[in-house]
Amino acid sequence: MHHPEKVAILVSGGPAPGINSVISAAAIRCALEGVKVIGILDGFEWLMQGDIEHTVPLTIDEVSRIHFRGGSHIGTSRANPTRDPAHLENTVLSLLRLDVSMLITIGGDDTAFSAMRLEERAAGRIRVVHVPKTIDNDLGLPPFVDTFGYQTARHHGVEIVKNLMVDSTTTSRWYFVIAMGRKAGHLALGIGKSAGATLTLIPEEFGGGSIRLKTVVDTLAGAIIKRLSYGRRQGVAVIAEGLVLDLDPADLIAIEDVERDAHGNLRIAEVNIGEILKQQVNNRLKEFGLKTTIVEKNIGYELRCADPIPLDMEYTRDLGYAAAKFILSGGNAAMVSMQAGEFVPIPFTQLLDPVTGRAMIRLVNIHSERYAIARSYMIRLKREDFQDPHETAKLAATCGVSIERFREEFEYLMAQEPPRLKLDAGKGGFIEDEAMGESAVRM
Numbered sequence: 001m002h003h004p005e006k007v008a009i010l011v012s013g014g015p016a017p018g019i020n021s022v023i024s025a026a027a028i029r030c031a032l033e034g035v036k037v038i039g040i041l042d043g044f045e046w047l048m049q050g051d052i053e054h055t056v057p058l059t060i061d062e063v064s065r066i067h068f069r070g071g072s073h074i075g076t077s078r079a080n081p082t083r084d085p086a087h088l089e090n091t092v093l094s095l096l097r098l099d100v101s102m103l104i105t106i107g108g109d110d111t112a113f114s115a116m117r118l119e120e121r122a123a124g125r126i127r128v129v130h131v132p133k134t135i136d137n138d139l140g141l142p143p144f145v146d147t148f149g150y151q152t153a154r155h156h157g158v159e160i161v162k163n164l165m166v167d168s169t170t171t172s173r174w175y176f177v178i179a180m181g182r183k184a185g186h187l188a189l190g191i192g193k194s195a196g197a198t199l200t201l202i203p204e205e206f207g208g209g210s211i212r213l214k215t216v217v218d219t220l221a222g223a224i225i226k227r228l229s230y231g232r233r234q235g236v237a238v239i240a241e242g243l244v245l246d247l248d249p250a251d252l253i254a255i256e257d258v259e260r261d262a263h264g265n266l267r268i269a270e271v272n273i274g275e276i277l278k279q280q281v282n283n284r285l286k287e288f289g290l291k292t293t294i295v296e297k298n299i300g301y302e303l304r305c306a307d308p309i310p311l312d313m314e315y316t317r318d319l320g321y322a323a324a325k326f327i328l329s330g331g332n333a334a335m336v337s338m339q340a341g342e343f344v345p346i347p348f349t350q351l352l353d354p355v356t357g358r359a360m361i362r363l364v365n366i367h368s369e370r371y372a373i374a375r376s377y378m379i380r381l382k383r384e385d386f387q388d389p390h391e392t393a394k395l396a397a398t399c400g401v402s403i404e405r406f407r408e409e410f411e412y413l414m415a416q417e418p419p420r421l422k423l424d425a426g427k428g429g430f431i432e433d434e435a436m437g438e439s440a441v442r443m
Contacts, residue, residue, distance in 0.1 A: 005035055005036075005101050005102065006035065006036045006037070006038065006098070006099050006100050006101060006102070007026075007030050007035055007036070007037045007038075007100070007101075007102045007103070007104065007324070007327065007328075008037070008038050008039070008040050008055075008095060008098065008100040008102070008103050008104070009023055009026060009027065009037065009038075009039050009040065009058065009074065009103075009104045009106070010039075010040040010043060010044070010047075010074075010103065010104070010105050010106070011023075011043060011072045011074055011075070011076040011105075011106045011107065011133075012043035012044055012076055012077065012078070012079070012105065012106070012107040012110070012111040012114065013043075013076060013078060013107040013108045013110055013111045013133070013134070014076070014078075014108070014134070014135075014304055015070070015071055015072055015076060015304045015305045016108075016133045016134055016135050016147075016148065016149025016150075016152075016153070016304055017070050017135075017148075017149045017152035017153065017303075017304070017305070017306050017307065017308040017309070017312055018133070018148040018149050018152065018308040018312040018313065018315065018316035019070075019071070019072045019073075019076075019106055019133060019149075019316075020063075020066040020067050020068075020069050020070070020071065020072065020073050021066075021067035021308060021312070021313050021316035021317050021320060022106055022131050022133070022148070022316045022317075022319055022320035022323070023039065023058065023063060023066065023072075023073055023074065023106070023320065024063040024064065024065075024066050024067045024317070024320065025067070025316070025317040025318075025319070025320025025321045025324070026104055026320035026321070026323050026324040027039075027058040027059075027060070027062075027063045027320075027324075028060055028063065028064065029320070029321050029324035029325060029328075030324050030328065031058075031059065031060050032060075033324075033328055035328060036057075037057070037058040037059075038055045038056065038057055038058060038098065038100070039055060039056045039057075039058045039073065039074035040054070040055055040074065041054040041055060041056065041074050041075050042054060042074075042075040042076065042077045042079070043075070043076050043077035043078070043079050043107075043111075044077070044079045044080070044081045044087075044091055044114065045077040045079035046094075047081070047090065047091045047094040047095065048079060048081040048084075048087035048088070048090050048091045048094075049087075049090060050090045050093070050094055051094070052094050052097050052098050055098065056074060058074075067308075067313060067316070067317060068307060068308075068313070069307055070304075070305040070306045070307045070308065071305045076107075078110070080110065080114065081114055081117075081118065082113065082114050082117045088117060088118065088121050089121065091118060091121075092118065092121050092122050092125070092126065095122075095126055096125060096126070100126060101125075101126060101127065102126065102127045102128075102129075102327045102328070103115075103118070103126055103127070103128045103129075104128075104129055104130075104131065104323050104324070104327060105118075105128065105129070105130045105131070106130075106131045106133050107130070107131075107133055107134075108132070108133060108134035108136065108138075108139060108147075109134070109138065109139055109140075109183075109358065109359040109360075109361060110359070111130065111133075112130050112132070112139065112335060112348075112351060112359040113358050113359045115128050115129075115130040115348070116333075116348045116351070116352070116359070119332065119333050119348065127327055127330070127331070127332035127333075128332060128333060129323050129326055129327045129331060129332070129333075129334055129335070129336055129345075130334070130335040130336070130348075131148075131319050131320070131323050131335070131336055132147045132148070132335055132336075132337065133147060133148055133149055134147045134149060134150070135147075135149045135150050135152075135153035135180060135187055135300075135303060135304050136150070136180065136181050136182060136183070136184055136186060136187055137150040137184070137186035137187060137190070137362070138181070138182075138183055138184035138186060138361050138362050138363070139335075139359070139360075139361075139362060140346075140350075140351050140353075140359065140360035140361070140362055141337055141346075141362065142337075142339060143362070143365065143368075144339075145337055145338070145339055146315075148312055148315055148316045148319060149304070149308075149312060150186065150187065150190070151309060151311050151312050151315075152303075152306055152307075152308045152309045152311075152312045153180075153187060153303040153304060153306070154187060154190040154191055154194060155309050156302065156303050156306045157179060157187065157190075157191035157195075157299055157303055158191055158194045158195045160177075160299050160302065161177055161191055161192070161195040161197055161236060161238065161299075162195055164177065164236055164297065165195065165196075165197070165236050168234040168235060168236050169234050171234070171293070172233040172234050172293070173233075173234060173292070173293035173294065173295060174224060174234060174235045174236070174237065174292055174293065174294045174295070175235075175236045175237070175294075175295050175296075175297055176220070176237050176239055176274050176277055176278060176281075176294060176295070176296045176297070177191075177197070177236060177237065177238045177239065177297050177298075177299060178239050178240075178241050178273060178274045178296065178297070178298045178299070178300075179191055179192075179238055179239065179240055179241065179299055179300065180241055180299070180300030180303070180304070181202075181240040181241055181242045182241070182242050182245070183203075183242050183245065183361050183363075184202075184203070184204070184240075184242065184361060184362065184363045184364055185200075185201075185202020185203055185204055185205075185240035185242065185363075185364045186362075186364055187240070188200055188201070188202055188238050188239060188240035188241075189202055189238075189240075189364055189371070189374060191238055192238035192374070193373075193374040193377075195236075195238075196377070197236045197237065197238045198223060198227070198235035198236050198237055198378065198379045198380075199219075199220075199223050199235075199237050199238075199378040199379060199380045200237070200238040200239070200240075200374065200378065201216065201219060201220070201237065201238070201239045201240065201243065202240045202242075202243075202364055203240060203242045203243050203245070203246050204363050204364045204366050205366055205416065205418075206243075206246065206416060207416060208246070209246070210246065210247070210248045210249075211243065211246045211247050211248065212247075212248050212251060213247055213248065213251035213276075213280065214251075215413065215416075216243060216247075216277065217277065217280045217281055217284050218284065218409070218410060218413055219380060219381075219413060220237055220277060220281045221281050221284040221285055222380060222381035222410050222413060223235065223237065223378075223379055223380040223381070224281070224285065224290075224292055225285075225288075225290070225381075225395060225398055225399060226379060226380065226381055226385070226395065227379060228290065228292075228398050229394045229395050229397075229398040233292060235379070239273070239274070239277070241273060241298075241300070243273060244273050272296075274296030274297065274298060275296055277296070278294045278295075278296045281294060282294060288399040288400055288401060289399075289400055290398075290399065315338065318338050318343075319336055319337075319338060322336050322338065322343040323336045326343070326345060331345060333347060333348045333349075334346055334347050334348060335348070335351060366418060367418065369421060371418075372418060372419075372420075372421035373421060375417075375418060375421075376420070376421055381395075381410055381413055381414070382414075382417060383414045383417050383420075386407065386411050386414060389403075392406065392407070
């Protein structure tokens with residue numbers, strides 16, 4: 001007996017603003033074309049156990065106004081069906097028992113990988129398309145295409161940092177703001193650059209591989225010392241939480257005991273990197289007789305279930321519509337994207353990293369002009385501080401040490417400083433003003 005086609009929508013991974021807009025637009029488009037839609041509750045959690053009871057019908061009346069709200073109308077989880085072949089098979093069979101012939105997954109890189117493997121296991125029985133969702137902005141899209149949720153998360157993150165900057169000035173203290181971003185520093189950099197934070201630290205700037213805790217500590221301590229040399233006792237540093245993943249295990253021995261999620265990822269929230277850095281920087285400053293008040297603040301959970309801003313609301317409605325139209329017209333095994341206002345499906349085969357075998361991660365391009373501009377406005381020790389005898393002497397005097405001692409303590413940080421920005425005037429740009437770094441000190 002022939003069963004009418006049915007579409008299922010599933011959300012997996014961490015929340016991101018705009019999920020409900022995707023669900024709404026996709027469900028409405030399917031309904032208008034006479035196709036029944038169901039929502040799979042709590043990601044893969046129940047399907048991989050062979051449980052098909054946790055579903056809800058997604059009718060037009062049910063979803064027509066959910067696009068205004070954050071969170072996920074059908075829940076989410078980090079349950080991973082790819083770790084056990086039996087779980088993956090259960091997921092396929094559960095969908096078939098629900099008469100589902102088409103599946104729209106909404107999620108980040110881990111969900112994209114699960115969608116790929118599910119489509120392979122289904123072997124043509126179920127068509128699968130994926131909608132890229134993450135506030136980390138790290139999925140393998142072209143550099144100019146954001147993942148949905150990022151812009152809203154950045155918007156609300158900037159509001160928080162803006163208020164902390166006022167408090168910092170008022171109370172003459174430093175804030176270490178830890179921003180979400182498991183593998184890439186896009187969100188931290190976007191918040192820090194937009195808000196004009198004192199400096200932003202992201203994993204990419206340290207060159208990959210193992211990062212020594214001392215290097216991070218000295219970068220922060222150096223920024224505080226530089227501010228003090230100009231009579232400023234306050235500042236805000238935005239720090240990507242993903243630094244934890246790249247820190248040398250010898251510096252964080254306890255990290256092995258920290259809980260991991262179903263995809264094997266370290267639960268970064270269990271490692272209080274803000275508190276660790278606060279203590280270590282205070283200890284470093286004490287070596288020079290310096291004292292400052294540092295407050296660590298984690299932001300992330302406040303951002304990822306926020307109501308989407310109009311940009312993300314429109315963007316996600318486009319993505320939901322495109323996902324539905326693509327899969328209803330026979331599309332399969334692709335991630336949907338909107339590029340310069342046009343729908344572009346990206347085949348699953350193009351999403352895999354040939355080295356890891358997982359979905360590709362888009363890192364911050366620290367060689368880009370966009371990043372160079374961000375660095376030029378940060379207040380941190382820079383190469384010119386060690387090239388200008390007056391600046392070096394002032395910094396050394398702030399620490400109460402000789403110029404030679406100051407160089408021994410901090411000049412090694414310059415090895416990882418990128419070249420100064422030089423925009424090509426022939427492209428309509430300009431050559432960076434050499435005074436830009438000093439003007440930033442006065443901000």
